[in-house]
Amino acid sequence: MLLKSLPVFFVACAGGSLFSLSHIPLPWTLGPMVAAVLWKTWLKKPVYWPKKMRNIGMLVLGYVMGSPFTPETGRQIIGQLPAMLAVTLLIIAVCLTTSYLAGRATGIGLANSLIGGMPGGLSQMAMICEETKGTDVSVVTIMQTIRLLTVVFTVPFVALHGIAGKTSAVKPQAAPITIQDIPLLCVFFVAIICAISFIKYIRFPSPYVIGPVLGTAALTLAGIHAPVLPPPVIAAAQIFVGIKMGLDLEVTRLSNWRTIALSSFASVITAIFLLLGAAYLLSLLSSIPLITVFISMAPGGMSEMALTAMIANADLSTVVAYQLFRLLFILVVAIPTARWWLTRNEHNLCSSTGIQK
Template identity: 55%
Template sequence: MYKQNLLIFLLAAIGGYIFSLLHLPIPWTLGPMAMAIIWKLLLKRTLNWPKKVRNAGLVILGYMLGSPFTPAVAHQVVQQLPLMLASTLLLIGLCLGTGYVSGRYTGVGLANSLMGSIPGGLSQMSVICEEIEGINLSVVTLMQTVRVLTVLFVVPLLALHGLADQVAATSRPVTHLELSQLPVLALFTLLILVSVKLAKRIQLSSVYVLAPVLGTASLVLAGVTAPVLPTPIVAVAQIVVGIKMGQDVDFGSLTNWKTIAFINFLSVTSVIAVLLGIAFAYSHIAPTSLVTAFISMAPGGISEMGLTAMAVNADLPTVVAYQLFRLLFILLVCVPVTRRLIQRKCASQH
């Protein structure tokens, strides 16, 4: 198993290098993900990537995403809370609306189409749907997978080559960690480990992303500057996360998966197109660039959209704040409300 995982890692690294040579967006995540999909679906080989390795990569990415949250940035974020709520409600409304239409055309049922369209995390939505009666987990997983893959490829491509084409994907310099920074990094590491443990105790969703982001941001807000991690470490973190994302892709569990995937792809691209127009208008009424507004509103994950923001030199704290606010709103408000409506409808039918 160790030899196979090492081989997969090497192939994933090659995939990331190829994607970087082609100047594709977030190459060290999407390249490994593509190689994992090829390994699993085309070569028909088994893939059991350790979740602990993926989680370690998420912790590193979470640290990077939380490091820019200075007090000045926090003040700016607080001022934008009304806009965050408005954009979140708008995005959820768009996704649920297209989910309703998708359910009518694919015949998967309203409950499945709604849960499959909510822009939450793929793994989180799968766990939540296991607890809801009348939900087809395969349908929801497929719809969420198509949404995530579409966002991961379309949004970075638009951001990098359409909205910020003057920025090269590989323009970020190679960084080195100074010995004098090791004690500070050890302090951040300790706080992140404590944050993860506390997050698990209170059963917080997306523990290995949210806990490092919140833990790192809290220390930065206290006045401690977060050391910049060496580029190879960041690349390895993206590789191990990308491999697990590729492993989770499974289109073969449904007989009509092609129809569901195609309709859902059209739905997601429609939402992205509408969001692009809204981001354009938003960038003219708020002190935010178009590319920052677009990535902030995109229905992707914190880590993926954060990496996209770094690739195009967008305002990372703003992007992470919007994505974090939306994820918390979905997990704490949207999903419980939708679940209750679905359960009430199922009860009325019995």
């Protein structure tokens, strides 16, 4: 079966190389994603890419995201918990408000607007659709996909070309990995697998996103040094994830998908720049650089924003902490609350849903 994946892998590598040579942000994620979409469109048939490959990529990226955590950064993050809660509530409020306005313009209904604008995981939002009457999985999928793509393309561009030049962050020089680091990497690998297994056991969503971060962070917070992975390994992990993102992209299941996509794009762009203004104010009130605050508040995927932080020399541990806190808050608090409210009001919401299939 892996032989079937080789063509799209080589195409993705070419896409990543092209994006890298063109100095496009997140080249080894966005390049493979775009290449996979074009490859699937050109073939006009399903393209095979194992989910296990995506999970391996997330395992590597989760290790990278969790490795900057130290006892000192842990103490700093604990002190920022009230700010994290306030920022998370602000992000949710801004995203839901802009998506509500987009929903009014397209007539997709309040339920679809609410779930489609929630800055959480696409799969979790689709799960709520399946359990709530008056919602449409295709509409929500389009809105969530547009949100992720808009953030993934816009935030790195603004961060690298609009903000990064105004910061004085210095990228640390990482020591190359040696043969002596192999046993230590095995220890981290075991910790990550244990964390993933535990999260899957308690049936908590996104184990391959949260597990690697928590497993690695637990060891680094305990004072164990995390060896730095070679850049080609990190690039390969991004390729694995980018291919899956591209192949999962489907936006043509509705006749009015263009209208929904355009209104969703406008709402996400509005949300991004509103949050940029809020990030500027927060950076003035705190000692956190603007670029770190902005990426921390971006309503995108945790792995993509962490990679953006790495490239922009932002504080990776702070970005991951804020993004992880928001993800956990949405999964634990916001989604159950939305499910309860939508179920309670599903009779009224059903009559307000206007979707053209």
